[in-house]
Amino acid sequence: MQLAKVLGDVVITRKDENLVGLKLLVVQPLAADGSHVGRALVAVDAAGAGVGETVFFVRGKEASFPWYPTEVPADAGIVGIVDHWDLG
Amino acid sequence: MQLAKVLGDVVITRKDENLVGLKLLVVQPLAADGSHVGRALVAVDAAGAGVGETVFFVRGKEASFPWYPTEVPADAGIVGIVDHWDLG
Amino acid sequence: MQLAKVLGDVVITRKDENLVGLKLLVVQPLAADGSHVGRALVAVDAAGAGVGETVFFVRGKEASFPWYPTEVPADAGIVGIVDHWDLG
Amino acid sequence: MQLAKVLGDVVITRKDENLVGLKLLVVQPLAADGSHVGRALVAVDAAGAGVGETVFFVRGKEASFPWYPTEVPADAGIVGIVDHWDLG
Amino acid sequence: MQLAKVLGDVVITRKDENLVGLKLLVVQPLAADGSHVGRALVAVDAAGAGVGETVFFVRGKEASFPWYPTEVPADAGIVGIVDHWDLG
Structure with missing residues (x-):
């Protein structure tokens, strides 16, 4: 998974x-x-x-697991909101 | 998924x-x-x-979901036409 | 999928x-x-x-679909010969 | 799989x-x-x-195999701790 | 798949x-x-x-096919030893 920042949203009709x-x-x-x-x-x-939040997302088919058994054609999905991370 | 622009089409016999x-x-x-x-x-x-439109596409096996249960050997598929996107 | 040129072949015993x-x-x-x-x-x-031809290939498990149900351990497969492509 | 070093942990509520x-x-x-x-x-x-250890991780759906049949939405998973590696 | 050279081995306890x-x-x-x-x-x-040999490997879930039905959590697997390759 990757840490990421939400930049904005997409309008797709x-x-x-x-x-x-x-x-x-x-x-x-x-x-x-x-x-x-x-x-x-x-x-x-x-x-x-929401926009501006730090999240972590998953790539690949796993991105559609939260909607299983619907086969959502998505290859990237936000699965968590990050509070913070610590580097040892 | 990725935002993309349609550049052209491919003729494959x-x-x-x-x-x-x-x-x-x-x-x-x-x-x-x-x-x-x-x-x-x-x-x-x-x-x-169509050519010139902004779209968003999905990679991987998910690209073949719209044709399920046909096993389309595709690893990239356009699944939406983008109106616009907003950066917060 | 990706456009590609066939450069040569591989001998694997x-x-x-x-x-x-x-x-x-x-x-x-x-x-x-x-x-x-x-x-x-x-x-x-x-x-x-054949060598020198322009083709397009698919990555991932989809590369093995043409041999289904045999589980070919391949992650890239040529699925078409390209005549030409047009950029709008 | 990839060799990697554990840098830290992530707090996700x-x-x-x-x-x-x-x-x-x-x-x-x-x-x-x-x-x-x-x-x-x-x-x-x-x-x-743990933080500071050398590990090796797997990408993709395979990352969720250790929790099978739970469909963990993860695309990267640590599956071993590396003692050392030798280059011939 | 990718052509590769075997550099060494990994000891993972x-x-x-x-x-x-x-x-x-x-x-x-x-x-x-x-x-x-x-x-x-x-x-x-x-x-x-073995170390020093030229091989070709596959990425992704396909890497675990040789051990099917065991769900080996591997995303890269050597599936052939290369004798040579020819560029046309």
């Missing part, structure tokens, strides 16, 4: 029926020191995240 | 039988600010997208 | 039994303008491709 | 119910010579790893 | 029970011209490979 009603957010992956790293992507929200 | 009849488009991933990022790829279209 | 009899080709991914991009990889051929 | 009770660690992938390479990520711990 | 008894090797991906490319990784060996 025509979409696959299994995506209807789901919230889609633009997330920016973060490095361990909190800096931005790599490209932003779109994730479905399974954790009630 | 010999192909796997489960791809026959599907529209294949060249898409260019976009960064959060709308600039091009990374390499273009080929995606199957499940959303009725 | 000891291999997983589910790969026996399959043609393995070295393919070079192509950018939208036809230039080489990223690293070459080895793909199983499900489309009758 | 709101998360998918199938992640409750699991330990989430920040891991830094290592190159063959032990130097840091690529971006840090978050992995679920299936091996009892 | 605490690990997932489905990995016990499997040989884990450090492999370095190779470009089409035989030069090193990208980062080294750890792969399970399904082909009887």
